[in-house]
Amino acid sequence: MYTFLAGVVLLIVGYFTYGKFVEKVFGVNEGRTTPAFTHQDGVDYLPMNTKKNSLIQLLNIAGVGPIFGPIMGALYGPVAFLWIVLGCIFAGAVHDYLTGMISIRNRGAHLPELAGKFLGKFMKHVVNAFAILLLLLVGTVFVTAPAGLLFSLMNGWATMGLILGAIFIYYILATLLPIDKIIGRFYPIFGALLLISAIGVGGGLVITGAPIPELTLSNLHPDNVPIFPLLFLTISCGALSGFHATQTPIISRTTQNEKQGRKIFYGMMIAEGVIAMIWAAAAMSLFDGGTGLNALLAEGGPGAVVSEASTLMLGAIGGTLAVLGVIILPITSGDTAFRSARMIIADYFNISQKKVASRLWIALPLFVISFALTKIDFTILWRYFSWANQSTAVIALWVGAMYLFIAKKNYWIAMVPGIFMTMVTTTYILNAPIGFGLSMTVSYIGAAIATIAVIVIFYAAAKKARENNLPLEDDVSGWKQVS
Template identity: 80%
Template sequence: MFTFIGGIILLILGYFIYGKFVEKVFGVKEQRQTPAITKRDDVDYLPMGKKRNSLIQLLNIAGVGPIFGPIMGALYGPAAFIWIVIGCIFAGAVHDYLTGMISIRNRGAHLPELAGKFLGKAMKHVVNAFAILLLLLVGTVFVTAPADLLVGLTPDWVSFGMIIGAIFIYYILATLLPIDKVIGRLYPVFGAMLLISALGVGATLIITGAPIPELTFANMHPDNAPIFPLLFLTISCGALSGFHATQTPIISRTTQNESQGRFIFYGMMIAEGIIAMIWAAAAMSLFDGYNGLADILANGGPAAVVSEASIAMLGAIGGTLAVLGVIVLPITSGDTAFRSARMIIADYLNISQSKIMTRLWIAIPLFVLSFALTRIDFTLLWRYFSWANQSTAVIALWVGAMYLFIAKKNYWIAMIPGIFMTMATTTYILNAAIGFGLPLTISYIGASIITAVIIALFYKAASKSRANALPLDDDIGQAA
């Protein structure tokens, strides 16, 4: 229990201490106009209030990741707590803040455009393809996951396919309509459900004195799966997630002032970390040890853990409300995943999104592909999602490091987590069956070499960009 409560306290302190430090390193310009004002189109670009933007940002980034990921990561034991706390404060929140703020400085640009500017033109095309793949996987995972949960709460005549269809209809509306028409109006209600469910589960864990394991670095996984790199890809949302780099530009286009960035981007990642801590703790304490948790995951997946844990702690009515709160999370990330994919494609092809028909012909193929992907097993989808997700996070962290290096600021705040996750993700790709399937020791050696080469290439490119005075910010539309 002390580890659990202490971890949440550290996350809160991280926002006020390290978050403030990161903000100071970046250097906020309160007088600078944001894209919400300079590029306003009342579809994707329009100013919205700090509280509204923060709630949308939290629901955008907090899909099933900070619940399903920590539940599966709980198999490793309290080491999951360590990664959630340290990863969230020093990697995930930094990643989200820098991505959001650099986007604001560059007319609300998405990650592919930022990668092209700061990592080389070729990277724009690579990251564009990568981002679209990731968003398709996210959108699909966040259709099937809530559908699995809803099946158990609806009458027998409501089929899984009917629920999938209803979710897709909502996604289409949320993707095509102006951001303040659907997302801006529904998210306050969804946010209340999210907070009630998370706080209800967390409070019950504390009040009932649930046997939450204390701090240990031992690997508790029943199959003895290696902590490095698997834990750092299993728990992504809640610690560090590249998916967030695709979501923050949505809100960078609606942020009124740069001074709001720390609360919106860094703060909401800390909130997601707290949600991850709660569900990791629930998974560790309620199923008679890690073998019991492994059995439930094997038979029903993370959705079964959510359902059983919610009802066991909160009763039938409270548990149902908690499950509904969890269902909200993927739905409110799935809709913005498709919205973000539409915006990235439109930016890449330089297509205005002011008319609904231009938005429609970009969005429809995305939904067709996603519907086809719903036929694939969730576990397999999650493996590819984890790999694509953390690879995207690595790219975003290197973009942040490059920006700060050129600006002659403390680039280590992005580079250190960037190096760590480059090593972790590369090791996974070399070792995993869905990658190259190499032995773990060889994968460690190969990943070390690749990471060293990437570091050398970074310094070479960064020094050249600094010498050539690469413009960091796009000042078009700024007042004189």
């Protein structure tokens, strides 16, 4: 229990300390006009207040990742708490803040465009394809996961096909309509359900004195369970997630002032870390250790753990409300996954999104592909999602490091987690059955060589970009802010 409570406190302290430090390193310019005003189009670019932006950002990034990931990560033992706390403060929140703020400085650009500017034109095409793939996987995962939970909750009142269809219809509307019509209007209601589920389960753990394991050297993780690199891919959204790099530009286009960035981007990642801590603690404490958790996961997957934990902590009615809150999480990330994919494709081909028809012909093929992907086994989708997710985070961190290096600022805040996650993702894809299937020893050596090569390439490119005075931001001197 002490490890769990200390972790939550450290996350909150991290926001007020390291978050402030990162903000100071970046250098906020409160007088600079944001894209919400300079590119206002009434669809994707429009100003919204800090409270609304923060809530939308939290719901955008907090899909099933900070719940399902920590539940499966709980099998690795209390070391999961360590990764959630340290990863969230020093990697995930930094990743989200830099991605959001650099996007604001570049007219709300998405990651492919930022990668093209700071890592080279070739990377724009690579990241564009990679981001679309990730968003399709995310959108599909965030259709199947809530559909499964709803199917169980409704106990046969509706078929799985009908539930999937209803979620897809909502996703189509949320993807096509202006951001303030559905997302900006209904997310506060969804946010209430999210808070009920998180606070309810977390409070229940504390009040009942649940036997949450403590972090000690002898209790770090179960014997014969290697944590590298699998832990850092299993728990992604609760600590560090590349999916967030596709979501922050949505809000960078609605942010009114740069000073709001720390609360919106860094702060909401910290909030997601707290959610991850709660579900990791619930999974570790309520099911007779790893054996019981493994059995429940084998029987019904992470969704069964969510349902069982919610009912145990809050009773039948409270548990139902908590499950509804968990269902809302992936739905409110799935809709923005498809929306982000539409925006990235539109930016790539320079297609105006003012007309509904222009949005429609981009979005519909995405939904057709996603529907086809729902026929694939969820566990296989999750493995590919996890690797694609963290690989995207690696790219975003190197973009952040490049920006800060050119600006002659402390680029280590992005480069250190970037180096670590480069090693993680490369080791995984070299070793995993879905990758090259090499031995772990060979994978370690290959990943180390690849990581060193990336560092060398980074310094060569960064020094060249600095010498050529690569512009870090768009010129908005000619724009006047509209009140």
